[in-house]
Amino acid sequence: xxxxxxxxxxxxxxxxxxxxxxxxxxxxxxxxxxxxxxxxxxxxxxxxxxxxxxxxxxxxxxxxxxxxxxxxxxxxxxxxxxxxxxxxxxxxxxxxxxxxxxxxx
Numbered sequence: 001x002x003x004x005x006x007x008x009x010x011x012x013x014x015x016x017x018x019x020x021x022x023x024x025x026x027x028x029x030x031x032x033x034x035x036x037x038x039x040x041x042x043x044x045x046x047x048x049x050x051x052x053x054x055x056x057x058x059x060x061x062x063x064x065x066x067x068x069x070x071x072x073x074x075x076x077x078x079x080x081x082x083x084x085x086x087x088x089x090x091x092x093x094x095x096x097x098x099x100x101x102x103x104x105x
Contacts, residue, residue, distance in 0.1 A: 004020075005020075006018050006019070006020065007019045007020070007021065007022050007024070007025035008025070009025050009028050009029050009032065011032060016028070016032065031062050031063065031065070032062070034061075034062040034065065035055075035058045035059040035061070035062035035063075036058065037058075038057070038058035038059075038061045038062055039051075039054045039055050039057075039058030039059075040058075041058075042054040042057055042058055066078070
């Protein structure tokens with residue numbers, strides 16, 4: 001019999017994702033914290049958008065954190081090749097550790 005350890009990210013009593021490593025689960029949880037902060041900020045902005053739109057945009061901004069930081073630092077779009085290289089490096093690291101994320105139902 002095999003024993004497996006899984007790390008589950010839970011938000012407001014709802015299971016969001018299951019991970020094989022604590023590091024990946026913590027990273028996803030931080031991304032959700034950032035998305036929540038962006039959502040709250042967008043809802044307070046007074047712009048015409050419903051809560052679902054604000055949540056979707058907040059999640060997108062959080063997922064694109066590196067590009068957002070680059071734009072804020074340089075006032076320029078990041079080089080698409082650099083983004084692709086970063087994504088490949090992250091995928092390579094994840095692949096070498098055999099980390100698996102599974103969406104919880």
